Amino acid sequence: MTVDKDFKIAEVDKRIYGSFIEHLGRAVYGGIYEPDHETADEQGFREDVIKLVKELQVPIVRYPGGNMVSAYNWEDGVGPKQDRPRRLELAWRVTETNEIGTNEFMDWAKKVNTDVMMAVNLGTRGIDAARNLIEYMNHPGGTYWSDLRRSHGSELPYNIKTWCLGNEMDGPWQVGHKTADEYGRLAAETAKAMRLVDPTIELVSCGSSNSNMPTFPEWEAKTLEHTYEFADYISLHQYYGNRSHDTANFIAKSLDMDNFIQTVIATCDYMKAKKRSKKTINLSFDEWNVWFHSREQDKEIEPWTIAPPQLEDVYTFEDAILVGSMLNTMLKHADRVKMACMAQLVNVIAPIMTETGGGIFKQTIFYPYYYTSVYGRGIALSPVVHSPKYDSKDFTDVPYLDTSVVYNEVKNEVVIFATNRHLEMPLQVDIDIRSFEGYNVVEHVVLEKDNVKATNSLKKEQIKPHYNGESYVQNGNVTTILPKLSWNMIRLNKR
Numbered sequence: 001m002t003v004d005k006d007f008k009i010a011e012v013d014k015r016i017y018g019s020f021i022e023h024l025g026r027a028v029y030g031g032i033y034e035p036d037h038e039t040a041d042e043q044g045f046r047e048d049v050i051k052l053v054k055e056l057q058v059p060i061v062r063y064p065g066g067n068m069v070s071a072y073n074w075e076d077g078v079g080p081k082q083d084r085p086r087r088l089e090l091a092w093r094v095t096e097t098n099e100i101g102t103n104e105f106m107d108w109a110k111k112v113n114t115d116v117m118m119a120v121n122l123g124t125r126g127i128d129a130a131r132n133l134i135e136y137m138n139h140p141g142g143t144y145w146s147d148l149r150r151s152h153g154s155e156l157p158y159n160i161k162t163w164c165l166g167n168e169m170d171g172p173w174q175v176g177h178k179t180a181d182e183y184g185r186l187a188a189e190t191a192k193a194m195r196l197v198d199p200t201i202e203l204v205s206c207g208s209s210n211s212n213m214p215t216f217p218e219w220e221a222k223t224l225e226h227t228y229e230f231a232d233y234i235s236l237h238q239y240y241g242n243r244s245h246d247t248a249n250f251i252a253k254s255l256d257m258d259n260f261i262q263t264v265i266a267t268c269d270y271m272k273a274k275k276r277s278k279k280t281i282n283l284s285f286d287e288w289n290v291w292f293h294s295r296e297q298d299k300e301i302e303p304w305t306i307a308p309p310q311l312e313d314v315y316t317f318e319d320a321i322l323v324g325s326m327l328n329t330m331l332k333h334a335d336r337v338k339m340a341c342m343a344q345l346v347n348v349i350a351p352i353m354t355e356t357g358g359g360i361f362k363q364t365i366f367y368p369y370y371y372t373s374v375y376g377r378g379i380a381l382s383p384v385v386h387s388p389k390y391d392s393k394d395f396t397d398v399p400y401l402d403t404s405v406v407y408n409e410v411k412n413e414v415v416i417f418a419t420n421r422h423l424e425m426p427l428q429v430d431i432d433i434r435s436f437e438g439y440n441v442v443e444h445v446v447l448e449k450d451n452v453k454a455t456n457s458l459k460k461e462q463i464k465p466h467y468n469g470e471s472y473v474q475n476g477n478v479t480t481i482l483p484k485l486s487w488n489m490i491r492l493n494k495r
């Protein structure tokens with residue numbers, strides 16, 4: 001492998017390390033918010049959760065959905081709590097108490113030092129609710145909705161910059177599901193009205209719910225016909241699973257993600273050419289993760305309960321390996337993927353798990369997310385890689401070595417994220433770092449485990465990194481040994 005500072009992809013937009021909190025399951029109630037918990041602050045937010053979210057350095061959090069937003073009345077969640085209605089929440093068929101709404105969430109976001117990416121309801125509602133919401137959130141005062149916000153205790157506007165124009169509107173499961181033309185028209189007109197309220201915002205047009213949708217990528221092409229001049233980003237969502245327990249195939253699924261990204265870029269650029277536009281649409285991969293463990297048990301949930309445990313996947317070691325590669329994939333596309341949200345953040349398909357009334361623990365996937373978020377900031381470089389390859393059920397030519405590289409000029413640091421996909425053998429990697437003279441290994445963090453199905457729990461963290469990785473520099477080359485099936489971070493520094 002060769003790493004050179006001139007092989008630049010782009011500056012990494014830190015927002016690719018974003019996450020997502022939906023009013024779903026125990027993400028909000030019993031997750032970020034639990035007023036009776038021993039660590040609850042004066043507003044009822046769990047401080048043990050705040051601490052771990054801050055550790056992850058999450059730069060942006062998408063809110064309030066997800067599927068939930070497509071039937072959500074944002075007005076239900078503002079104003080005096082005793083006046084807020086309980087509603088049937090249709091996406092997940094639970095009862096929403098509205099105890100937490102927009103203002104409380106903005107307070108929480110401030111506590112964890114994150115920005116908010118807010119989604120508007122384009123399922124049951126549309127232009128009117130969206131323009132009122134942005135007036136409530138971003139207009140300084142002197143009008144009905146902005147003064148209402150001030151009367152609710154937020155004197156200053158929130159100035160939310162990034163807004164999603166609905167959620168997964170291509171999906172037949174979505175309340176208010178639309179055809180591409182129906183969505184495209186509504187999204188364009190909603191965008192226009194929102195921009196009239198606040199011209200400084202950035203907007204995300206809904207892309208496909210996943211790359212297997214029968215309408216992909218026609219959905220992107222048709223919707224962009226309408227939204228191209230109004231939107232700045234198009235969204236991508238993708239979750240992977242391993243129901244067939246085929247590890248070699250599962251950990252190769254980041255190749256599918258790569259293909260998905262390339263296809264969306266091609267579609268955006270086709271539309272750019274067609275419209276003779278000077279503007280480039282970038283990508284917001286605003287839902288991504290592994291999700292399949294909890295699907296069966298979620299069918300047992302009693303309808304209309306309040307905050308039941310839903311989508312509570314308990315992640316395995318092999319899930320963490322794939323998550324590491326999904327992060328590598330986005331870094332490799334840092335020139336076009338400018339935002340991304342690991343879905344989700346707490347309890348619901350999440351890196352952080354809590355027990356209601358009890359403790360907290362880090363899931364296996366916490367670790368690749370943590371290290372990539374904290375150390376993967378700077379310029380994404382494109383390494384030249386020669387790796388042996390394998391074939392799996394769905395993929396051919398899967399490189400055993402999956403890697404991404406970030407150069408942090410300010411810190412004089414080169415960070416190599418590297419996965420060895422080989423299930424049996426370690427991989428020796430020889431890295432020519434020719435333009436990084438005088439750099440030495442600071443640390444080599446390794447995530448490895450013999451049992452690919454090993455998980456973490458409140459009682460025991462079976463999966464956590466160790467710092468005994470084997471890497472050394474000799475004559476301007478780094479030699480590193482990646483243990484069999486492992487995720488690694490090799491940090492080089494010049495002092």
Ligand code: AHR
Pocket residue numbers: 022065066067068167168209237287343344
């Ligand atoms: O993240 C869980 C769900 O997955 C979201 O609500 C939806 O947008 C997607 O289908």
